Amino acid sequence: MAVDVPDLVAQAREGRPRAVARLISLVEGASPQLREVMAQLAPRCGNAYVVGLTGSPGVGKSTSTSALVAAYRRAGKRVGILAFDPSSPFSGGALLGDRVRMGEHASDPGVYIRSMATRGHLGGLAWAAPQAVRVLDAAGCDVILVETVGVGQSEVDIASQADTSVVLLAPGMGDGIQAAKAGILEIGDVYVVNKADRDGADATARELNHMLGLGEAREAGDWRPPIVKTVAARGEGIDEVVEALEKHRAWMEERGVLARRRATRAAREVETIAVTALRERMGELRAGQRLDALAERVVGGELDPYAAADKLLAGLAEVADAVDSTPSGPSR
Numbered sequence: 001m002a003v004d005v006p007d008l009v010a011q012a013r014e015g016r017p018r019a020v021a022r023l024i025s026l027v028e029g030a031s032p033q034l035r036e037v038m039a040q041l042a043p044r045c046g047n048a049y050v051v052g053l054t055g056s057p058g059v060g061k062s063t064s065t066s067a068l069v070a071a072y073r074r075a076g077k078r079v080g081i082l083a084f085d086p087s088s089p090f091s092g093g094a095l096l097g098d099r100v101r102m103g104e105h106a107s108d109p110g111v112y113i114r115s116m117a118t119r120g121h122l123g124g125l126a127w128a129a130p131q132a133v134r135v136l137d138a139a140g141c142d143v144i145l146v147e148t149v150g151v152g153q154s155e156v157d158i159a160s161q162a163d164t165s166v167v168l169l170a171p172g173m174g175d176g177i178q179a180a181k182a183g184i185l186e187i188g189d190v191y192v193v194n195k196a197d198r199d200g201a202d203a204t205a206r207e208l209n210h211m212l213g214l215g216e217a218r219e220a221g222d223w224r225p226p227i228v229k230t231v232a233a234r235g236e237g238i239d240e241v242v243e244a245l246e247k248h249r250a251w252m253e254e255r256g257v258l259a260r261r262r263a264t265r266a267a268r269e270v271e272t273i274a275v276t277a278l279r280e281r282m283g284e285l286r287a288g289q290r291l292d293a294l295a296e297r298v299v300g301g302e303l304d305p306y307a308a309a310d311k312l313l314a315g316l317a318e319v320a321d322a323v324d325s326t327p328s329g330p331s332r
């Protein structure tokens, strides 16, 4: 269904929740109209502070997110929440638990809550997250909290999506420090040991502290990731988390790190879109049987595979030229 993009964008800029929701749906559905949406949003982006929260399922990401929203709302900030956690979406088929926890914010006009499914997307989180962030940014959010489940590559993903990355651990989950070895030690700007009401929180924090200190020759003025203990379910320690986030943001701004991170993020975003477009064009070539024809010539010994690949790439450029000269723009 075609959408009146200028109208929708104008409404989203005024912060109308339904317009914001529809724009994010366009992102989720990889709509061909996204190109137009992003062109119109671009001048309004760049004001929001993006915080990523990652950690194993059940560690307390959603609970912490909700507590952080409450803290930011008390400070008068507008907050956007994106949950890329298929196991606990905040809305649209939400688990009851999350709906209850986020219930207090659901009717707050200063809060946008959205859970997103990226399964099946080319590029997944890398592709959808930055565009959803742009929508919330342009809609006037001061802070955007992005929740991702810490499995496989998503820790790495979140680190490149956020200005500040928060890694959550909890005592006695068997996850924590072992998983930490698998890469989260490099990505956390702030570490949270949640469920500090349980036994073992101090030990987890100590062990983490030990591991973070190992093998790193930090220079004076380098960022030393703080470890904050919280009981998110009761809101305890959340002010300290906010404080740690603000300190990290100030540190990044002083040293130009924030601008560098954003540039890296934008580069990755452009690259992902370009690679997606390339794959699409490759698909068009396949459909056009150019690849099949080349393959036959390779089998027949008429062409070597390198020469065939060169011909395929030349074909790609032709498709690109054809697309560029199409008045409607998008490669569809």
Ligand SMILES: Nc1nc2c(ncn2[C@@H]2O[C@H](COP(=O)(O)OP(=O)(O)O)[C@@H](O)[C@H]2O)c(=O)[nH]1
Binding pocket: 055, 056, 057, 058, 059, 060, 061, 062, 063, 064, 088, 097, 194, 195, 196, 197, 198, 230, 231, 232, 233, 234
């Ligand atoms: N004891 C305790 N339970 C908590 C705390 N924070 C969250 N939980 C519970 O842990 C479970 C998982 O929390 P959730 O926020 O959904 O975790 P997520 O999967 O990381 O988003 C829920 O039952 C929460 O009520 C806490 O500080 N202490």
Ligand SMILES: [Mg+2]
Binding pocket: 061, 062, 063, 085, 087, 088, 147
């Ligand atoms: Mg969750």
